[in-house]
Amino acid sequence: xxxxxxxxxxxxxxxxxxxxxxxxxxxxxxxxxxxxxxxxxxxxxxxxxxxxxxxxxxxxxxxxxxxxxxxxxxxxxxxxxxxxxxxxxxxxxxxxxxxxxxxxxxxxxxxxxxxxxxxxxxxxxxxxxxxxxxxxxxxxxxxxxxxxxxxxxxxxxxxxxxxxxxxxxxxxxxxxxxxxxxxxxxxxxxxxxxxxxxxxxxxxxxxxxxxxxxxxxxxxxxxxxxxxxxxxxxxxxxxxxxxxxxxxxxxxxxxxxxxxxxxxxxxxxxxxxxxxxxxxxxxxxxxxxxxxxxxxxxxxxxxxxxxxxxxxxxxxxxxxxxxxxxxxxxxxxxxxxxxxxxxxxxxxxxxxxxxxxxxxxxxxxxxxxxxxxxxxxxxxxxxxxxxxxxxxxxxxxxxxxxxxxxxxxxxxxxxxxxxxxxxxxxxxxxxxxxxxxxxxxxxxxxxxxxxxxxx
Numbered sequence: 001x002x003x004x005x006x007x008x009x010x011x012x013x014x015x016x017x018x019x020x021x022x023x024x025x026x027x028x029x030x031x032x033x034x035x036x037x038x039x040x041x042x043x044x045x046x047x048x049x050x051x052x053x054x055x056x057x058x059x060x061x062x063x064x065x066x067x068x069x070x071x072x073x074x075x076x077x078x079x080x081x082x083x084x085x086x087x088x089x090x091x092x093x094x095x096x097x098x099x100x101x102x103x104x105x106x107x108x109x110x111x112x113x114x115x116x117x118x119x120x121x122x123x124x125x126x127x128x129x130x131x132x133x134x135x136x137x138x139x140x141x142x143x144x145x146x147x148x149x150x151x152x153x154x155x156x157x158x159x160x161x162x163x164x165x166x167x168x169x170x171x172x173x174x175x176x177x178x179x180x181x182x183x184x185x186x187x188x189x190x191x192x193x194x195x196x197x198x199x200x201x202x203x204x205x206x207x208x209x210x211x212x213x214x215x216x217x218x219x220x221x222x223x224x225x226x227x228x229x230x231x232x233x234x235x236x237x238x239x240x241x242x243x244x245x246x247x248x249x250x251x252x253x254x255x256x257x258x259x260x261x262x263x264x265x266x267x268x269x270x271x272x273x274x275x276x277x278x279x280x281x282x283x284x285x286x287x288x289x290x291x292x293x294x295x296x297x298x299x300x301x302x303x304x305x306x307x308x309x310x311x312x313x314x315x316x317x318x319x320x321x322x323x324x325x326x327x328x329x330x331x332x333x334x335x336x337x338x339x340x341x342x343x344x345x346x347x348x349x350x351x352x353x354x355x356x357x358x359x360x361x362x363x364x365x366x367x368x369x370x371x372x373x374x375x376x377x378x379x380x381x382x383x384x385x386x387x388x389x390x391x392x393x394x395x396x397x398x399x400x401x402x403x404x405x406x407x408x409x410x411x412x413x414x415x416x417x418x419x420x421x422x423x424x425x426x427x428x429x430x431x432x433x434x435x436x437x438x439x440x441x442x443x444x445x446x447x448x449x450x451x452x453x454x455x
Contacts, residue, residue, distance in 0.1 A: 028081025139272035197416030294397025
């Protein structure tokens with residue numbers, strides 16, 4: 001780490017945009033206190049390199065976790081960090097509400113604008129093509145497996161690789177064996193908050209559902225109560241009736257799901273490639289005991305919900321502060337440029353993952369710069385700390401034609417909330433009337449679409 005720091009301090013002097021900027025940078029992407037290893041990387045690598053590049057910028061580390069419920073109040077009070085992370089479901093709302101900064105001019109000056117993956121750029125742009133953020137990463141949902149639980153259940157091949165389910169029916173059958181042999185739940189299903197609806201939307205797709213669409217009159221229509229959605233929810237009800245879920249899915253959220261997987265109280269969990277640190281570094285699963293495979297197929301096929309995390313910027317940030325924040329992103333190795341400092345950032349991130357016991361696996365390309373993507377892949381190959389067979393099916397599946405699907409576009413979080421209400425009833429009441437519950441959810445969601453979108 002000391003050698004890397006010395007290299008960064010020397011090389012950042014060579015950066016083309018290293019001239020001093022009079023600005024304040026509130027770094028909302030600084031790691032929380034609970035992630036000591038990540039904080040060390042920022043404190044000993046990124047921040048010193050940044051101070052060499054832009055010595056006149058006042059840097060204020062300030063970890064911020066985005067919340068749709070509180071962001072508006074934060075924006076109105078002028079307390080949004082200069083740079084922060086959110087989800088790809090949020091930019092259009094933030095842009096419409098004028099709560100984030102237009103960074104098109106800065107991206108044009110840096111030469112980054114045309115290097116953003118076109119589908120991601122569309123999510124970060126207004127109707128005039130002005131851009132308000134850049135991608136941190138991309139993800140695709142799949143199924144994470146605890147290989148230790150599968151081994152204890154005898155569900156492994158001659159090489160010790162888990163015999164994973166390719167369909168929901170196979171998951172139910174494997175789950176019965178896991179429950180009988182180990183006592184662990186087959187699957188941790190989320191039903192506490194909007195994350196439940198998020199995961200369920202992907203399950204519903206595998207049964208052929210499309211949860212909303214625009215009609216011939218150019219109006220958005222809810223489709224939460226179709227036969228395909230009923231079939232998907234019936235499968236969830238089967239999992240609950242057979243005792244294959246954790247004891248109380250209504251208490252399970254995104255974080256507790258990873259805890260269940262990491263500790264072995266659940267054998268499987270729906271999750272994405274960008275969160276492999278959660279069951280491993282954060283919850284103790286050895287790096288070589290995590291497996292990822294494609295989403296199980298329903299009556300249709302396997303689909304993977306694709307999303308990710310963008311960096312966005314306070315609407316109150318000055319052009320100089322935005323440029324300073326983009327310089328920090330470059331030093332982290334998250335920008336589509338290959339300076340010596342950005343290459344060192346890629347290495348620092350990989351070394352951090354190895355030291356922290358996090359799988360080093362390929363990234364989803366969010367930039368179109370071939371040279372940058374090749375450099376990323378080279379670093380991953382050099383620092384890989386996993387058996388590629390444990391992730392091969394996942395990457396083969398999500399890269400198959402037609403597999404990736406972006407989240408449903410309109411009032412997505414409201415839709416997730418309505419689906420979660422149904423999940424909560426279905427997993428706690430074996431006699432729940434699925435069609436009636438979905439009819440209510442559909443009507444509620446349609447009201448929101450009519451009031452907020454179709455008016």
